[in-house]
Amino acid sequence: MKAPPRSILVLSIASFFSMMGMSIVSPVIPDYAISFGVPFALAGLLISGFGLARLFVDLPAGMLSERFGARRFMLLGLAIIAISSLIAGFAGNYSVLLAARILEGAGSAIYMTTSLTAVTKLSPVENRGINLSLYMSMFLVGTMIGPVVGGFAAEHFGLGAPFTVYGIFASISFILVWKTIGRDEVSDPTSDIHLRKLFGLLRNYDILSINLANICVFIARQGVLNTLVPLYARMNLGMALSELGVVLSIAALGNLITILLAGMMTDRYGRKPFFLAGLGVTALFVALIPFTSNIIQLAIVIAGLSLSLGLAGPMAAWLTDVTPPGEMGGSMGLFRTMGDFGYVVGPVVLAALAGTVGSVASMPFILAAVIVVLLTLPLIRTSDPAAARIAKGT
Numbered sequence: 492m493k494a495p496p497r498s499i500l501v502l503s504i505a506s507f508f509s510m511m512g513m514s515i516v517s518p519v520i521p522d523y524a525i526s527f528g529v530p531f532a533l534a535g536l537l538i539s540g541f542g543l544a545r546l547f548v549d550l551p552a553g554m555l556s557e558r559f560g561a562r563r564f565m566l567l568g569l570a571i572i573a574i575s576s577l578i579a580g581f582a583g584n585y586s587v588l589l590a591a592r593i594l595e596g597a598g599s600a601i602y603m604t605t606s607l608t609a610v611t612k613l614s615p616v617e618n619r620g621i622n623l624s625l626y627m628s629m630f631l632v633g634t635m636i637g638p639v640v641g642g643f644a645a646e647h648f649g650l651g652a653p654f655t656v657y658g659i660f661a662s663i664s665f666i667l668v669w670k671t672i673g674r675d676e677v678s679d680p681t682s683d684i685h686l687r688k689l690f691g692l693l694r695n696y697d698i699l700s701i702n703l704a705n706i707c708v709f710i711a712r713q714g715v716l717n718t719l720v721p722l723y724a725r726m727n728l729g730m731a732l733s734e735l736g737v738v739l740s741i742a743a744l745g746n747l748i749t750i751l752l753a754g755m756m757t758d759r760y761g762r763k764p765f766f767l768a769g770l771g772v773t774a775l776f777v778a779l780i781p782f783t784s785n786i787i788q789l790a791i792v793i794a795g796l797s798l799s800l801g802l803a804g805p806m807a808a809w810l811t812d813v814t815p816p817g818e819m820g821g822s823m824g825l826f827r828t829m830g831d832f833g834y835v836v837g838p839v840v841l842a843a844l845a846g847t848v849g850s851v852a853s854m855p856f857i858l859a860a861v862i863v864v865l866l867t868l869p870l871i872r873t874s875d876p877a878a879a880r881i882a883k884g885t
Contacts, residue, residue: 498613499622501671502606505664507562507629509572509602512657514637515644516576523650527585537592542835544596549604549831553824554688556605561820562672568602569665571595576658580651591654598661598828608823609672611811616880617758619812623805624754631747635740667834688821697813698822699808700869704770705826706833707866708803712836715777715859716742720793722842723780723851730786738790742797749801754808761878762809763870769802770867778860781853812876 524534558565572584574794575594582588607626614622641653692698716739724730724738737831749769783789814822837859844855 493698494620496613496615498672499610499626501667502610502613503626503629505569505667506603506606506626507633508660508664509569509599510630511640512572512576512633512660514597514634515641515657515660516653517577518638518651519645519650522645524585524588526650527588528586533585533589535848537589539835540589540593540598541596541833545600545603546609546828546831546835548597548600549827550689550821550824552601552604553608553820553822553827555820556601556608557818557820561605561609561612562668563790564601564605565668565672566665568598568600569661569668571598572602572692573658573661573665576654576661580654580658582651590763595657600831601755602664604824604827605820606668606829608820611807611819611823614808614811616812617805620756620758620762620805620808620877621751621754623808623811624751627804627807628747628750631743631750635743635747661738688818689825692818692821692825695813695815696869697873698810698825700873701780701810701813702826702829703866704766704803705806705829707770707863708800708806709833710837710841710859711773711777711800711863713834714841715856716793716796716800718838718842719845719851719855720780720789723856724786724789726851727781728783728785728789730789738786738793741790742793744752745794745797746801746804749798750804753802754805757805757808757877759881761875761881762812763873763875763878765802766806766809767870768865769799770863770870771800772785773803774860774863774867777856777863780858781851809873809875809877813874815832 494546496875520537521534524537552564552568572595575591575598579591579595582591610623610626611619640656644652654683673822674845719736720738724735731739753769764833773796776792776799779792780789780796807823810826811819841855841859844858845851
């Protein structure tokens with residue numbers, strides 16, 4: 492296995508700082524909003540506003556970056572994140588904070604979509620899976636470390652401090668990209684921007700099926716792991732917050748282990764078997780969660796769930812394999828949009844269902860498992876160019 496190109500290592504490190512910054516602010520958002528005297532609903536708007544901004548900016552960011560260059564858009568996204576985070580850190584009222592959060596979401600969408608596009612373009616085809624796994628693993632590590640740093644900053648320097656730290660980390664990422672990524676490495680000035688290109692992507696069965704599977708990955712991760720599991724652990728099992736923290740840490744560690752393994756294995760044997768198996772087992776473990784009755788059982792099931800989800804981590808490598816030349820930006824923009832759709836809708840729908848059935852019983856988990864299965868089934872007919880290339884020995 493070849494070492495990742497220097498540019499991919501730099502983009503992975505930059506994404507680590509960006510993702511750590513994003514997760515740094517997550518523990519303090521509700522308290523920071525309430526400190527301005529607003530109700531809980533408006534505190535929640537800070538989270539949904541960020542997510543909705545990403546949802547609407549992902550696709551145009553990908554398509555525009557294909558024409559004008561990913562480097563330019565990565566720098567734009569990081570600059571927006573840095574400036575808006577500093578504004579949020581020193582916000583004098585709730586309205587300024589909300590506007591800054593929406594800008595953060597837009598900047599995050601621009602950077603995440605274009606950096607993902609850049610990594611796919613810079614990766615040699617035979618090492619595409621492991622390079623994307625390295626890139627995605629930095630997201631996970633940043634997510635694991637961020638809340639600890641954010642809690643410390645808020646406790647010692649005030650509720651606005653985590654946003655200031657986020658701005659500093661985004662600035663570090665900006666410098667890394669500016670100094671390392673060449674102007675012509677990830678640009679295609681001949682690419683055109685037309686809505687018909689988007690419709691062409693949606694008519695491509697392979698691209699559509701992989702995007703549907705991406706939705707279910709985010710539903711399982713954000714809707715189940717980060718929303719239903721904490722509710723179930725607290726309301727049904729009476730677990731302490733410290734115990735819940737251990738369970739969620741196990742999930743993050745398991746995901747990190749298998750995402751790197753999946754990258755290597757899919758480069759060597761093809762994409763389809765690993766993603767089908769990973770998502771199929773994910774559905775099984777999601778359905779098993781409501782049948783756990785103590786922390787040990789829940790930890791075992793969550794460990795299995797996180798390991799299986801990790802197998803689907805480098806799914807962008809499969810999407811890259813099936814995307815026509817000149818359409819990578821739009822394809823990755825669509826991929827990010829579908830992921831953010833699952834990110835936004837999954838927690839809302841599943842949490843609402845959990846609330847309508849009283850205590851968190853089996854219904855929302857079973858529904859999530861069924862959705863994962865249904866959105867995974869189209870992958871059975873999806874082509875696997877990596878497997879075909881390996882079979883030919885090229």
